[in-house]
Amino acid sequence: MPSILKQLSNLIAASVDQIDAACEAQGLQFPSLDEPFSPESEGARHIPDVLKAIDIIVVAANQLIATAQPPISSAIDFSNRLFTAAVLHAVNEANIAEIVREGGPKGLHVSEIANKSGLDADRIGRLLRLLATNYVFKEVSPDVFSHNRISALLDTGKSLETLKKDPIGKHDGTTGFSAIIGGTLDQGLACGGVLLETLQDPKFGHSQEPNEAVSNKAYNTTLQAFEFLELPGNEARFRRLGVAMDGSSRMHPPDTLLKGFSFATLPENGLVVDVAGGLGSVSLVIAKAYPKLNIIVEDRPQVMIEAEKFWMSNLPKALNTNRVRLVGIDMFAAQPEVSNKPDLFILRQILHDWSDLYAHKILKHLRDAAGLNTRLLIAESVLSYACEQSSDEVAIKGAKLPALPAPLLPNVGGANALTCFKDIAMMMLQNGQERTLLQYANLLKSAGWELKEVRRPVGSGHGHLTAVPI
Incomplete structure (x- = not known):
């Protein structure tokens, strides 16, 4: 029987072959790390077979490193990630990405970066070298740095002069x-x-x-x-x-929410309520795809001020005709009265902000405002245990995860680490949490909802949970 190392390397090699074949069939090139980033250049990563193969590569590569590397090296690597995060934060806040962009593919010397940023040249070089060693930025020659595909994501696309004039609006009008x-x-x-x-x-x-x-x-x-x-x-x-x-909605193909629920089953002129929907970026996708649906975007009054600007820039007709309404609310108060019972409530990346105590309150208010035919769509990251699924979880429609080849972790290991990171981030922020499917089922039941189905659209990163009133 092949060694663990050989099994993992074989999985990586087979997955690379799968990606190459899928890209060739679609006439696409898999993007190089050295190529500039653009959403259009990510086409290869939207191919379902490619996405599945990427997961295998990531989990197998992480497991291969953890297996091959001495344990003390792995432990030290983990502890040193704090420094990488601190350096990335400093570089991002000092607008280094925007300065480096000016050098194009040839890059900028640290002395030029220092002159524009006001920081010390030697220290800038040391910061950027740590990042380049971790595949963020590229050191094209000694002390000369340019962007690569990852570092380009730090760049707002704005000039340094613009950022200095309006530091508060640094991210306004960007990809996010x-x-x-x-x-x-x-x-x-x-x-x-x-x-x-x-x-x-x-x-x-x-x-x-x-x-x-x-x-x-x-x-x-x-x-x-x-x-x-x-x-x-x-x-x-x-x-x-x-x-x-x-x-965050741009991190995944824009139609993934549409694949997470059968919007076509909603009645003509049906009402969709996007609870705590922020600016309404998700509702915008729905409004464009289903022009006969009415939509209410709800969030704090302060957010609705920015939301109006967002809609007037992207789909003003929907706002002007009252097909889309922006309503300031308190999530923990009763839902505003509407002439018809909502056909669908949407909670996208909302419940993870809150502990069970407060998530229950949100769900209970929605249940009180629901009609017999109202459905609830929850789009959230779903935590998976790093072991086999329980029989209770598998019993939920759509819950069973595809079996992974041995010796990979059942929860896709490193390819699924983002959900675990987000879980800790939510805990630190305000005692929120990501949840397992069984935790969602129990939470929903406590508020008068029954979890009926979970869908996992390829490339979404979220589980799409549909619940109905009990």
């Missing part, structure tokens, strides 16, 4: 990728240092309250995270969050 990265680093680095202290706190360590979380200790505030962002002085963070939420 830099906003996602910036927000993650900002929160993670601030909260990571007080995680243990919070876990050991007799009160905070067991609390489900959103204002008794790791972030409250990190930022020395008694406010919930979203209330904290609305304070004077946090304008840049607040606006970055809105852009990041929009950007």
Whole structure:
């Protein structure tokens, strides 16, 4: 029998062959790490067979490294990731990506980057070299750096002069990728240092309250995270969050939500309510695909101000004809009265912000406003155990995960690590959490809903859970 190392390397080789064959059949080239990033160049990664093969490569490669590398090296690598995150944060906040862009493929010398950024040339070189060693940026010659496919995501596309004039609006009008990265680093680095202290706190360590979380200790505030962002002085963070939420929808093919639920089964002129929908980027996709549906986008009043700008830029007719309405709400209060019972409630990446105590309140208010035929669509990352699924979970329609070839972890290991990272991030933010399917089923049942089905559209990264009133 082949060794574990050989089994893993064989899986990687076979998956690469699968990607090459799929790309050749579609007449596409798999993008190089050295090529500039653009959404259009990601076409190969939207092919279902390619996405499946990428998962195998990522989990097998991570497991191969963990198996082959001395355990002490792996442990030290884990501990050193803190430095990589800190360096990435510094580079992102200092607008280095926008400066490097000016050098094009030939790159810029650290002295030129220093002149434009006001930072020390030697230290910039050391920061960028650490990132380039981890495949973020490219050192084209000694102390000369250019963008690669990953580092380009940090670039807002704006000039350095524009960013200096309007630092608060750095991410406005961008893809949102830099906003996602910036927000993650900002929160993670601030909260990571007080995680243990919070876990050991007799009160905070067991609390489900959103204002008794790791972030409250990190930022020395008694406010919930979203209330904290609305304070004077946090304008840049607040606006970055809105852009990041929009950007998160760009991380996956735009039609994945449409594959997660049968929207065609909704009645003509049916009502869809996008609860805590942010700017309404998800509703925009629905509005374009199903022009005979009516949509209400709900969120905090402050968010609705930005949402109106978003819709007037992207689909003004829907707003002007009242087919799409923007409503300021409090999620923890009763739903606003509408003339007809909603046909569908959507909660996309909302419940993970909240502990079970508060998620139950949201779901209960939706249940109280639901009609007999109302359905609830939850689009969230679904946690998988790093072991075989339980029989109770497999019993849910669509829940059974495809079997992976040995010796891979059943939950796709490193290819699924983002969900585990998000789970910790939600805990630190305001005692929220990602959940397993059984945790969702139990939570829904407690609020008067029954989980009927889960769909996992290829490339989505989310489970799409459909529930009905009990």
